[in-house]
Each structure stands twice: as C-alpha cells, then as structure tokens.
Amino acid sequence: MIDRPRRLRQSPVVRAMVAETRVHPSQLILPVFVAEGATEPRPIPSMPGVVQHTLDSLVEEARRAAGAGLAGVMLFGVPQHKDARGCGATEPSGILNVALQAVRDKVGDDVLVMADTCLDEFTDHGHCGVLDDRGRVDNDATLDIYAEMAVAQARAGAHVVAPSGMMDGQVGAIRTALDDAGFQDVVILAYAAKYASAFYGPFRDAVQSSLQGDRRTYQQDPANIREALREIDLDVAQGADMVMVKPALSYLDVVAAAAQRTTVPVAAYQVSGEYAMIEAASAQGWIDRERAALESLVSIRRAGAQAVLTYYALEAADWLG
Ligand code: PBG
Numbered sequence: 001m002i003d004r005p006r007r008l009r010q011s012p013v014v015r016a017m018v019a020e021t022r023v024h025p026s027q028l029i030l031p032v033f034v035a036e037g038a039t040e041p042r043p044i045p046s047m048p049g050v051v052q053h054t055l056d057s058l059v060e061e062a063r064r065a066a067g068a069g070l071a072g073v074m075l076f077g078v079p080q081h082k083d084a085r086g087c088g089a090t091e092p093s094g095i096l097n098v099a100l101q102a103v104r105d106k107v108g109d110d111v112l113v114m115a116d117t118c119l120d121e122f123t124d125h126g127h128c129g130v131l132d133d134r135g136r137v138d139n140d141a142t143l144d145i146y147a148e149m150a151v152a153q154a155r156a157g158a159h160v161v162a163p164s165g166m167m168d169g170q171v172g173a174i175r176t177a178l179d180d181a182g183f184q185d186v187v188i189l190a191y192a193a194k195y196a197s198a199f200y201g202p203f204r205d206a207v208q209s210s211l212q213g214d215r216r217t218y219q220q221d222p223a224n225i226r227e228a229l230r231e232i233d234l235d236v237a238q239g240a241d242m243v244m245v246k247p248a249l250s251y252l253d254v255v256a257a258a259a260q261r262t263t264v265p266v267a268a269y270q271v272s273g274e275y276a277m278i279e280a281a282s283a284q285g286w287i288d289r290e291r292a293a294l295e296s297l298v299s300i301r302r303a304g305a306q307a308v309l310t311y312y313a314l315e316a317a318d319w320l321g
Pocket of ligand 1: 116118119120121164165199200201202203204270271272273
C-alpha cells in the first residue's frame, strides 16, 4: 500500500500540522440582547445560557468579549414600547442607541461595536419595515428610516452597522446617509443572503417579536442560491464592506458560493435555532455540547466564512484558549 492517509492522523501534533481550517476568537462575533427598563438579566427559555441584558450587564458582557479577544458584539434592542413606524430605532433615546453608546464608551477601543439595523424589534406589527395602507411592507419608505437609523447608530458609536431587513437598495441608502453625515469610516456588514428560516424561532422569543404573518416577501426562499448571489452582487455594488449569509449550517453551500464569488469578506450567522438544537440535544445527553459547537464553527469557517456570528463566541474562545 502506497497511500496511507492515516499516517497524518496518528497524533494531535500531526493533525494540527495538517489542519486546513482554524477557528480563532478574533473571527467570532457575539450577538447580544439588551432590554429597555430591565433591572436584572432575563433568561431566554429557548436559548439556555443567553439572556436579555440590562445596560450594566451588557457592558460587562462586552468587556468579557473584549477580554476574550472576540472581534465584536452585535447588539439587538428590546424596546418597552413598539409602534407602527418603529420610532425607538431612530430616536437617540431608543434602547439600542443608548446601549451602543454605553458599550462604545466603556469598551469600544477593544472590541467592535456592531448594530443590527432593522425595524422588526421596534415595530408593533413585527415586520422589518413600515407598512403601506394595504398592509404590505413598503420598501422605499423603509429605506428612509434605515438611513436615519444607521446614522443614529453611528452617532451613538457603532463601528459597524448591519442592515438585516432585506429591503432592496438598503445598503446604498445607508452608505449615502452615513457618508453625508460624516461617517465614512463606519463599516457596513450587509446581511446579503438572509433566508426566510424556521431557525430564527428562538430569536423571536429573545426579542419578544410581535410578528404577524411571515417575512417571505422580503427574506429569501430556502430553495434558491442564484438569488443569494444576486443579492450579494447588489450589496457589494452598493458599498457593502462585508456580506453575510444567514442561517449558517443549512446554507453552507451558499457560504461557499459567496466566498468564491466576491472579494469582500464573507460572514455567516449561526442563528438562534442552530444554537437551540445543539443545546437541546446536548441537554438530553445525545451529543457532546462542546464538540458539536466547535465542529459547527469549524465547518462554517471551512465553507468559506471569514467571520462567524455565534451565541457560543465567548465559550468557544474559552474552549479554544
Ligand atoms: C432581524 C433579525 C433576525 C435575526 C437577526 N436579525 C430575525 C428575523 O429575521 O426574523 C435572527 C437571529 C437569530 O435567529 O439568531 N432583525
């Protein structure tokens, strides 16, 4: 026998030498939730170990993220009051903007402060945009609000804004508004290929989503990949600095195709339902939690993602330590 591939698997040292892919804390981004008016962190039942933070506990978590050498924290706000326009998203006193400022002031030199730029947490109907008089999501009216929201987030101190609403033209509208307001250096991490996915279920608990209906008129059909490439091309042409594919594990082919297609860095989001599956199975003793989490992260990296958003970011940094 000439070829014995097992020779290169016989010890941890030789395996490490030939490992093609590594996960490093500097490539991980921790999504975090902050609830307006919360006086103590509130557990999210469908995401064991994840909480809705108070402003103080959020700053502490961001400090841990910086200490662990993570790339960033991605902030999601849970407002006390929602309305049809999602006013809490654009007001400087809105919970997300207040939280961005607190995190930027306290730990912003050591970790990237990232903002979800989307209306769904702030609207009473739960859609990612405003509705027209027939109840449909109004693309172009929403763009004006996204532009205003991104500028408010930049003003609050966000290094990175992440438009996730899948409105046509959102990256261009945000880039123009940021530049006009003097925020040329604020990075746009575009959720370019975001699918209408069942795997967002626990997230909707996390932000107490009031969604009526579904998001299929703006998020992508899981059956399609060419559409994802089109979205990526459009976002890059409009000025996206990085593009994201979401969810991650069920869409590794899309991550791989995105990485082949574009020269901007590709990120992938291991979403709430992916986290919940590993949590639920490992709680039953059916899979090994740490190994399953790290295996999924290395797989997402292997597919071509430079950066990974994951609720395991802090723990993974520790495991990898
Ligand atoms: C929209 C947004 C969603 C997630 C991130 N940004 C929810 C949605 O589109 O319904 C989901 C993240 C997750 O499931 O972990 N602002």
